[in-house]
Amino acid sequence: MKIAIVCYPTFGGSGVVATELGIALANRGHEVHFITYKQPVRLELLGNDIHFHEVHVPEYPLFHYQPYELALSSKLVDTVKHFDIELLHVHYAIPHAYAGYMAKKILEEEGIYIPMITTLHGTDITLVGNHPEYKPAVTFSINKSDVVTSVSENLKSQTLQLFDIKRDIEVIPNFIDKKKCNTEFTDCQRSLMAEDNERIITHISNFRKVKRILDVIRIFHGIQQQIPAKLVMVGEGPEKEKAEVLCDKLNIQDKVIFLGNSNEIDRILCFSDLFLLPSETESFGLAALEAMMNKVAVISSNTGGIPEVNKHGITGFLSNVGDIDDMVKNSLKILKDDSTLLQFKENAYKVASEFDITNILPLYESMYERAHKSNLKSSY
Ligand code: GMT
Secondary structure, three states, X not given: OEEEEEOOOOOOHHHHHHHHHHHHHHHOOOEEEEEEOOOOOOOOOXXXXXXXXXXXXXXXXXXXXXXXXXXXXXXXXHHHHHHOOOEEEEEOHHHHHHHHHHHHHHXXXXXXXXXXXXXXXXXXXXXXXXXXXXXXXXXXXXXHOOEEEEOOHHHHHHHHHHOOOOOOOEEOOOOEOHHHHHHOXXXXXXXXXXXXXXXXXXXXXXOOHHHOHHHHHHHHHHHHHHOOEEEEEEOOOOOHHHHHHHHHHXXXXXXXXXXXXXXXXXXXXXXXXXXXXXXXXXXXXXXXHHHHHOOOEEEEEOOOOHHHOOOEOOOEEEEOOOOHHHHHHHHHHHHOOHHHHHHHHHHHHHHHHOOEHHHHHHHHHHHHHHHHHHHHHHHO
């Protein structure tokens, strides 16, 4: 099938899921066209089955805000016509579903009918989409999509609660490729990061407020008061500076390593013992799943879809948002001795394996088949 994928190209869960899905679909023989304003960060190889079309927004002095949606809709129309695209899959409702719907309608004027699938990722519903400034347009574009999927049961129920939705939402969880985690690194180079007797704690995110980065620092502060440990912070974002200041204030700057953004997540996770995800809200927690697939136990908050991934007492522990003391206590339970840590690590890997791409890709493919067939029926 010829599929157009619209996503955000930057570091962040929805872009990662969209890119990995596109690559996996191309490996299965589909022709995939990414349409966005920059080449997605995890998309290294373009070829016969993977194409990238850049959305360019021409500047004009009159524009206070650049009309990205307009440029995206036009790019979609052109790409669908030029490459005979059969299906459009937009990731993150804002503004992709809205722009996708416009493209679909423009194409219909020319007798071209194309199904549009919208995948809801989280903040497009829980934080941004819910704003009165966006809500009517987001509700409209969800209702008008041919198929809507969400990445967790929790996100589905939040969408139904927060918006006036008159249609079904299918849950297709985030996934990860087990093969990629298993085979690539034999030598973890742990010694570059920590002494042999130190535990390695990791956090990976885009350092936005929702991730509660300062909680990460405080949890680590509590852990290292009890056992030797290092904290590896991966990512960039608005809260990073505050986190660095807090490390100085707590006098743990020598034990915290800020690595910036990285394309080598697996390489970092392979020497990690514990992953911290104390987010305010998280529709799924792809970063936790990536950690678990690399045999890293998880300490997280119990919000949103995280309990669908991190299993309390099995793959790690969950606490109320902001309950730093509980998160420190739970971390120490996992890290206290090697055999307990090993058990949590093995459990994490086992649960993560349920989300392997080989289990999730067929769900997307069969949904595409259904959408394609019902589109063919309705266009005659
Ligand atoms: O929160 C992020 O790190 C980025 C954000 C995004 O939209 O790019 O992630 C959301 O989508 C991911 C993939 O579906 C989910 O795993 C994340 O939980 C979700 N983030 C939030 O809900 C805060």
